[in-house]
Amino acid sequence: MPITKVGKISLKNSGGFVxxxxxxxxxxxxxxxxxxxxxxxxxxxxxxxxxGDMGVPTGSNIYLKAIVVAGFDKEANKMFVYxxxxxxxxxxxxxxxxxxNDMGFLGTE
Numbered sequence: 001m002p003i004t005k006v007g008k009i010s011l012k013n014s015g016g017f018v019x020x021x022x023x024x025x026x027x028x029x030x031x032x033x034x035x036x037x038x039x040x041x042x043x044x045x046x047x048x049x050x051x052g053d054m055g056v057p058t059g060s061n062i063y064l065k066a067i068v069v070a071g072f073d074k075e076a077n078k079m080f081v082y083x084x085x086x087x088x089x090x091x092x093x094x095x096x097x098x099x100x101n102d103m104g105f106l107g108t109e
Contacts, residue, residue, distance in 0.1 A: 007050065009049055016098070021065075022066075063075060063080075066094045088109070092105055
């Protein structure tokens with residue numbers, strides 16, 4: 001089954017904390033690389049990022065990591081291929097508290 005190609009990733013925050021988005025990808029040397037962090041995603045809001053704007057090369061396999069400020073971070077177990085200009089968005093949601101949170105995949109659109 002082919003991996004879904006996306007041009008953006010979004011995170012909806014339904015938790016009682018502030019989160020930031022970070023992406024991980026595998027570079028040409030086979031090493032996992034983490035990007036910088038997005039701005040704050042506060043309770044009730046959704047943030048969408050273009051992985052290319054965060055330094056991810058097109059064609060890379062990418063994962064979303066939610067950085068939970070003053071709490072436990074979550075990394076998605078669903079992988080996508082980043083394709084610059086693709087209109088498909090991979091949507092995620094994080095909920096819970098700083099010390100007990102969960103991140104789920106909502107689908108692509």
